[in-house]
Amino acid sequence: MSVLIDDIGSFPLPSSTDRKVFNKAYMLAREAIINGKDIRKDKFLLNSFYQIIIGSFKKKINAGLDVVTYPQHYDIYGQFVDIIHKAMDKGSYVVDEKQAVIPEVYVIEQESKRLYEEFGRKVSLRVCVTGPIELYLKEIGTALYKDVLLMFAETVRRFAKNSVLNSKYLKTEVISLDEPSFGFQDVSADRDTLLDVLEKTFNFNGAVKQIHLHSASRIAEILNVKNFDVLSFEYAASPRNIESVSRSMLEKTDKQIRVGISRTDIDSIIAELYDKGIKKPKCEQLVESEEVIRKRFLISKKKYGDRMTFTGPDCGLGGWPAQDLAQMLLTRTVNAVKSAKINA
Numbered sequence: 001m002s003v004l005i006d007d008i009g010s011f012p013l014p015s016s017t018d019r020k021v022f023n024k025a026y027m028l029a030r031e032a033i034i035n036g037k038d039i040r041k042d043k044f045l046l047n048s049f050y051q052i053i054i055g056s057f058k059k060k061i062n063a064g065l066d067v068v069t070y071p072q073h074y075d076i077y078g079q080f081v082d083i084i085h086k087a088m089d090k091g092s093y094v095v096d097e098k099q100a101v102i103p104e105v106y107v108i109e110q111e112s113k114r115l116y117e118e119f120g121r122k123v124s125l126r127v128c129v130t131g132p133i134e135l136y137l138k139e140i141g142t143a144l145y146k147d148v149l150l151m152f153a154e155t156v157r158r159f160a161k162n163s164v165l166n167s168k169y170l171k172t173e174v175i176s177l178d179e180p181s182f183g184f185q186d187v188s189a190d191r192d193t194l195l196d197v198l199e200k201t202f203n204f205n206g207a208v209k210q211i212h213l214h215s216a217s218r219i220a221e222i223l224n225v226k227n228f229d230v231l232s233f234e235y236a237a238s239p240r241n242i243e244s245v246s247r248s249m250l251e252k253t254d255k256q257i258r259v260g261i262s263r264t265d266i267d268s269i270i271a272e273l274y275d276k277g278i279k280k281p282k283c284e285q286l287v288e289s290e291e292v293i294r295k296r297f298l299i300s301k302k303k304y305g306d307r308m309t310f311t312g313p314d315c316g317l318g319g320w321p322a323q324d325l326a327q328m329l330l331t332r333t334v335n336a337v338k339s340a341k342i343n344a
Contacts (some may be wrong), residue, residue: 010316063330090131112170183215216244232258260314293336
């Protein structure tokens with residue numbers, strides 16, 4: 001099985017875009033979409049949200065990714081918590097089906113025919129949804145109230161289910177739950193509760209189901225979740241993670257793996273260069289070379305064989321200083337993997 005190259009999601013805003021203006025446009029666009037309005041007819045929403053999403057998405061496509069995550073410019077918590085708060089006002093943590101909408105996915109669906117015609121291929125979309133444990137930690141804390149945690153799971157399931165699209169021009173290839181705190185800061189849930197919550201969250205069909213982790217400490221538990229397909233973790237910035245998962249573990253639980261092979265921890269990269277006396281690094285110095293990225297890919301592929309079905313950058317690129325720099329990282333990652341395939 002070939003390895004597909006994807007990205008995790010977040011991406012820098014265009015340098016000309018004011019974040020406060022974008023955030024305002026995002027909230028207004030989401031409300032308009034929920035109410036069935038065509039946001040393209042509103043000049044402010046068209047210019048300050050719609051066109052920005054499409055422009056960023058095209059940059060990702062041009063980098064050569066096989067599966068492209070919608071450009072996550074808005075806060076990963078606010079994107080979902082804003083809507084959850086409205087449900088809480090009505091006494092529940094379960095968001096109404098109609099309101100479980102990701103505006104970026106809506107925009108890409110509206111533009112799918114034009115994207116298909118421009119790039120000459122069906123758009124393969126990856127949708128990132130902040131996971132139920134992450135949202136619970138943000139809103140409730142570490143104390144376990146299982147009924148509440150299961151409500152968060154149902155809400156996330158609804159966002160995921162509503163993002164599964166399939167048309168002549170567009171297909172949602174992957175839905176990924178992002179659980180960055182899991183393993184570092186945990187809800188005090190036992191194994192069975194954890195399985196119940198994640199299995200409820202993954203109770204939808206129509207796309208490959210990933211879960212993206214930053215910590216490897218509880219991976220063995222995650223692998224026992226029945227209804228997901230691909231475990232995703234960072235390797236480039238956290239080399240020891242690869243020691244926590246063996247091919248036999250994946251085979252035993254019939255899971256696949258996505259391994260991050262290019263570093264995205266921009267603050268650490270800048271700090272390391274500063275320590276070397278490079279106080280104003282050039283773009284070429286901030287982005288790892290294709291050779292370094294290719295070496296990680298080959299190590300990972302040798303370890304996991306056909307169980308490794310996805311690869312790409314470690315994490316999102318929202319903290320990077322410019323779009324062109326983030327696009328360079330994506331392009332180098334793609335080139336590194338494709339050259340490794342050719343030479344294999």
